[in-house]
Amino acid sequence: MALLVQKFGGTSVGTIERINAVADRVARGRAEGHDLVVVVSAMSGETNRLIGLANEIMDEPTPREMDVLVSTGEQVTIALLSMALQKRGVDARSYTGSQVRILTDNAHTKARIQQIDEQNMRGDLNAGRVVVVAGFQGVDEYGNITTLGRGGSDTTAVALAAALKADECQIYTDVDGVYTTDPRVVDGARRLDKITFEEMIEMASLGSKVLQIRAVEFAGKYNVPLRVLSSFDEGEGTLITLDDEADMEQPVVSGIAFNRDEAKLTISGVPDTPGSALRILKPISDANIEVDMIVQNVGADNRTDFTFTVHRNDYKRARTVLEQVASELSAREVSGDGRIAKVSIVGVGMRSHAGVATRMFEALSNEGINIEMISTSEIKISVVIDEKYLELAVRALHSAFELQGPVNEA
């Protein structure tokens, strides 16, 4: 008997049949005696349909009206799921973001949650009802409808769990948990029973797109135990919690993340004076291009080489901007590579283990893979390599850090 917040995404509620399946699962949880708050997204395809209607009218619809429009998607789902529960004899009541009163700032289409009034939900829970809440949406202090941006339903679920001090926030999705790496690349990839918030953030931002990173950060901040499970299969999923060293034999590395959507740009022979990094990167960010890794080395004769990575789609634009910058700074040349990949090892265990980097570089070297860039943080090491070696590198690292096998196996 626990208080659980369960979140089902667009694919899990994409058809009436699937909504019925979600209702079956929620009804089982209720029969086991749990108090349940269920957060749902719009039926898959619905948000895009609504955005399509808006774009038929104008290219850049006003954000306030966009929120009024797309928030109807989740409102449809909460009504249908509540009906499906009632049909099963489970008392349920739906809430829009405004009805809960999920108070946000007024940054339409990307609002941030400021406060949650849990009183109405608490009343329903005490009366034995399942509370069904529209994800992704809230209301500002003037009563305007706001949305949290794409994927914001995960954030809604975590925020409700924090406000209600729920025992667990369960995110149901189309995978059955967080894996040591992508099982499509490495046969021996295995589901992790547990992972820390920090590791999950590094894994998510590096391309293992199971959870919205913002939701994980939120869960970490308020210490809400977060579990990723499959909507379609049974299983315990992966629990994401605070780092609790007493609790587990800490592996050095928890997982291998990777990203093949990157491109690399280098501006060489830049005069090494204060502010040169700013003068290179500001025009890039002014062009709305996001920069991922940045590496700078001091070279000979007071000149330096400056390298960074961007999303592959931004490569050509970034290169044009950079060539303009190079001529302004009297840099020697601009070079780049649109066919690179990033591979990272992630694990809180590396904090207390020396030689992790060495082991990584050795594994890659053994396979004859050249490392083009290196970047490190406290719990991850990322390298950029030629894209064609990506799968080989991931498999080599997965094996070198002994991620296969029965350790932590479910």
Added chain:
Amino acid sequence: MALLVQKFGGTSVGTIERINAVADRVARGRAEGHDLVVVVSAMSGETNRLIGLANEIMDEPTPREMDVLVSTGEQVTIALLSMALQKRGVDARSYTGSQVRILTDNAHTKARIQQIDEQNMRGDLNAGRVVVVAGFQGVDEYGNITTLGRGGSDTTAVALAAALKADECQIYTDVDGVYTTDPRVVDGARRLDKITFEEMIEMASLGSKVLQIRAVEFAGKYNVPLRVLSSFDEGEGTLITLDDEADMEQPVVSGIAFNRDEAKLTISGVPDTPGSALRILKPISDANIEVDMIVQNVGADNRTDFTFTVHRNDYKRARTVLEQVASELSAREVSGDGRIAKVSIVGVGMRSHAGVATRMFEALSNEGINIEMISTSEIKISVVIDEKYLELAVRALHSAFELQGPVNEA
């Protein structure tokens, strides 16, 4: 420069193209300097699509969740129309029923408006904005979403006009006004420039389904001038106002209404004792069958004949119920006719003109049409006739009361 409430129904906003056309029209009104509140329905087909989803889940969805579901239809339209106005440089802001605060009772799916907070709308109007309101929906005192029932958008428009003391409430629809009778039946039918609330109610309830009768009653009660116009053509439409004899040469009869969906039932030789009408009609109403006309005559030997009409779809069920009643009351027999039609003449002018009924009966008699039932009110006379004479009767009456011709022509 007037304050106008304009309502556009589902057909008028049924596609993006039509929403753009509505935006053009509203923008013109704004350019003329009017203050505008625009009420819209769901895009045509949308409400039925949503009801279809609910019915896939359960046969009788809970009314509260039904309201959460179907109210999304108008919410989509207010957002899209506001965008279309903004695209035209017209400042506009959308409101759901809950955001206006259209307070209703909690009779989900058929709620009644109790109070309207006009403060927010007034603020936007003062700031030069067009206010776009979702029709058909409101909110109860606990924040639950309610709907007013089918066609309730007309009621929303009238209620807003009353609350804002608007100069006129304009209902845009797919006809260009109220006609003396159905132009498909009588070539010479003409649009009325003016009609009274009372006449409009009789016309509407008798089958000229231009406006929701409830909206007309509401407009009459609060004396809101109501105008019916075409969304697709230009024109002045028909103005529905209080009876103002000084203002116009009152015609005796304003229009001919008719209804071919009726059936007639007679129970003969009922003992003429107090309460017999109740004993006949209560079982009918208990079976959820609505009764329209009722006629009773005292016959010979303290027995009476009792005749009433019902919707043709209810004829068989009503007959079964009535045969049961007949045996309980020891009535002589039950007879009926499923192929009748009702024709009515309507006009506030008949109050002050004698001989209107005579003129009606004479016109029908001249065509050899037998009258099977007669029912009268202060401003209308209805007769039931054999269905096959319906068109003939309507044309004869339209001509007898001189409804053709240039009088009142636009």
